[in-house]
Amino acid sequence: MRVKICGMTSVAQAEQAVAAGADAIGLVFYEKSPRHVNLALAADIASACGPFVTVVGLFVDTPREQLDAILRAVPLHLLQFHGNEPAEMCEAYGRPYMKALRMRPEMDVNGALVQYPTAAGVLLDAYRPGVPGGTGETFDWERFPETSPRPLVLAGGLTPDNVAEAVAVTRCYGVDVSGGVESSPGVKDPALVEQFITNAKRG
Ligand SMILES: O=C(O)c1ccccc1NCC(=O)[C@H](O)[C@H](O)COP(=O)(O)O
Numbered sequence: 001m002r003v004k005i006c007g008m009t010s011v012a013q014a015e016q017a018v019a020a021g022a023d024a025i026g027l028v029f030y031e032k033s034p035r036h037v038n039l040a041l042a043a044d045i046a047s048a049c050g051p052f053v054t055v056v057g058l059f060v061d062t063p064r065e066q067l068d069a070i071l072r073a074v075p076l077h078l079l080q081f082h083g084n085e086p087a088e089m090c091e092a093y094g095r096p097y098m099k100a101l102r103m104r105p106e107m108d109v110n111g112a113l114v115q116y117p118t119a120a121g122v123l124l125d126a127y128r129p130g131v132p133g134g135t136g137e138t139f140d141w142e143r144f145p146e147t148s149p150r151p152l153v154l155a156g157g158l159t160p161d162n163v164a165e166a167v168a169v170t171r172c173y174g175v176d177v178s179g180g181v182e183s184s185p186g187v188k189d190p191a192l193v194e195q196f197i198t199n200a201k202r203g
Pocket residue numbers: 006007026028030033034035058060082125132133134135136137155156157158176177178179180
């Protein structure tokens with residue numbers, strides 16, 4: 001089980017998550033998020049993670065020039081797209097990418113998955129109208145596909161208390177959490193981060 005802790009806003013938070021066993025950390029480049037980081041801070045956090053941790057950048061319909069500038073400044077291993085980006089746009093940067101799909105009630109999940117054949121993985125997240133991510137809400141895990149052309153990551157409302165069950169029900173490749181390990185938006189709670197990683201890997 002791989003665990004990504006998303007929405008790092010300080011070097012100390014990232015170092016603690018890595019020490020607790022996080023496989024990946026997320027940096028949010030969406031300005032409306034309480035977890036948004038600027039380029040200098042993002043670069044410091046990325047370089048504090050060490051060579052064996054995947055540093056993921058999160059984008060929501062980010063203009064090409066802006067994303068290019070971020071890539072020049074911050075050593076990102078994986079790009080995570082949370083907007084309406086089609087596969088060609090996700091591929092255009094020549095980096096591994098993960099597409100987030102928000103689980104709208106009427107969405108044909110299998111039909112959506114095949115639209116991203118070049119994705120390193122696909123993240124299935126909760127759907128709340130007008131909120132591209134970090135909702136703190138779960139979706140019905142029974143909708144999680146049993147098989148997929150690409151590795152599937154589960155997100156949305158995960159916490160130390162529900163992550164083991166979520167892993168057991170979905171048999172996902174990995175889990176991604178933000179709000180469920182925070183004491184307030186953008187502030188990770190070290191004890192919750194550690195508990196989450198332990199429970200996810202045990203589940
Ligand atoms: O975390 C955010 O504020 C955010 C804002 C805009 C797009 C994506 C964002 N987060 C993406 C993530 O990978 C979160 O971990 C995922 O949406 C789950 O969030 P949560 O329900 O709070 O665990």
